[in-house]
């Protein structure tokens with residue numbers, strides 16, 4: 001057993017397209033130690049999202065093993081995977097994906113509704129998460145009353161609220177302007193440094209990648225430095 | 226846990242939710258009204274007893290039968306007593322609301338206990354050959370008083386060669402259980418038959434009380450067999466069954482109601498099914514996010530199901546609620562005719578709920594399954 005939080009071994013991901021085989025990940029290996037902040041770069045369609053989805057337990061490899069926090073994700077069924085996701089991983093997407101009719105508070109609370117926490121305990125956790133992203137004063141706002149950067153911060157709070165070890169961010173600044181991107185990236189750095197979150201982030205933007213501790217490139221199904 | 230999400234789902238497109246609920250409410254209002262109304266036709270059967278049989282002309286319910294048929298029925302073993310009634314009004318349907326005059330045998334009230342009269346009024350009737358007893362409800366509606374004249378047109382010719390008949394009100398009668406029946410005018414058969422020059426010695430319906438309800442079917446069959454293939458063929462049966470058949474003569478009400486209701490529920494099915502599949506389609510991203518957060522496939526399946534249950538049952542309760550509010554208004558507007566005839570029975574309510582459950586399940590199954598099958602990876606893949 002390694003001391004890595006994430007350990008991807010000899011993973012293949014192959015899509016069948018008509019009669020054609022599309023090899024997206026080709027015998028890929030990756031070790032991510034606890035506390036890492038890793039930026040994944042690579043051309044569009046190179047399989048970055050596919051790799052993140054495997055590590056986040058949203059998808060399973062064609063072959064090879066994916067181990068996160070000592071759980072063999074490639075062997076779990078979809079029910080076990082969703083239970084695993086609820087407590088181990090937080091997702092941050094490019095388009096925030098908040099539920100439009102719910103307030104920021106309710107959006108952040110969503111993951112906690114799956115737990116046994118009482119409503120006052122949930123309130124405490126939600127407020128802590130909103131506090132970390134500096135949005136306590138916007139708790140009662142709906143997504144359409146918030147700016148893009150603020151919506152992304154709500155999404156980050158939602159990813160944080162169940163206190164997962166690992167945050168998975170798929171182009172988190174892809175839809176934001178430079179200034180706001182910097183804000184979000186600073187926030188991710190704080191989460192990594194001060195809150196001990198291991199972060200995997202896909203980005204197109206070399207400037208964004210600079211915020212990470214290390215950068216890997218994905219191309220033709222392989223990772224390189 | 227579900228409630229927050231379901232509320233979020235319902236509120237996402239408020240107007241659409243409201244419209245869907247309203248169309249379901251309308252459908253259930255229609256359901257409620259039709260079912261309450263059908264009680265008007267079936268409600269009068271509540272008071273009928275199983276040991277009363279009716280003998281009617283087989284091929285024409287407005288036709289007549291010879292007096293000898295009555296005597297035959299009376300003579301049968303198992304028949305305790307018998308009476309008969311003759312419809313005098315020529316346009317029975319047309320004068321339904323003006324009071325149909327029917328002439329009855331002296332012992333009518335002894336045989337047919339559902340209709341009741343005080344001894345005093347019965348005596349007045351006996352003393353005055355052209356006296357009539359007016360149904361209480363009709364009397365109230367038309368403000369009939371004792372001593373008033375009742376004039377009608379008949380298909381029986383009077384002594385004076387005309388078809389006009391005149392009677393005098395000597396009292397009133399009431400009907401047990403279904404007061405909507407108190408709309409007739411009862412005359413003396415003997416007087417009517419003596420006075421008419423046509424159709425003498427005939428009667429319309431024969432009513433017999435049998436010794437016990439179990440005998441009713443056997444005796445009925447025996448009577449019908451006896452007159453089979455003759456010009457006085459009969460149709461005999463327990464009165465509730467006969468009443469049902471008479472209603473059938475006005476059109477198959479049950480069938481019409483059921484056809485309308487089927488159309489209504491097919492519509493609900495489509496409306497809800499459409500709403501739910503749209504709701505799931507436009508929430509693909511939401512559902513994907515929920516799944517990524519850790520919501521299970523089954524949980525989301527149940528969530529979509531519950532959402533449609535809530536829509537349908539809100540509509541259902543609203544619709545039946547409106548029905549319950551509307552019934553007193555209709556009863557009031559009917560001036561008593563519909564009293565205790567229009568009501569929403571427990572079985573109708575149960576049927577509505579059964580339909581509600583069924584429609585919810587059917588209309589939301591496919592959308593819910595779509596939510597269940599939704600793959601996060603595909604749903605979140607952009608371009």
Ligand SMILES: Nc1ncnc2c1ncn2[C@@H]1O[C@H](COP(=O)(O)OP(=O)(O)O)[C@@H](O)[C@H]1O
Pocket residue numbers: 015016017022024042043044045046047048049050051603606
């Ligand atoms: N469900 C799928 N079926 C078939 N091909 C897919 C599927 N998902 C992704 N792909 C393909 O796999 C490749 C990698 O996709 P993705 O991981 O989204 O790339 P990236 O995130 O690096 O842009 C693309 O060529 C894409 O078209």
Ligand SMILES: [Mg+2]
Pocket residue numbers: 048049050170
């Ligand atoms: Mg991608």
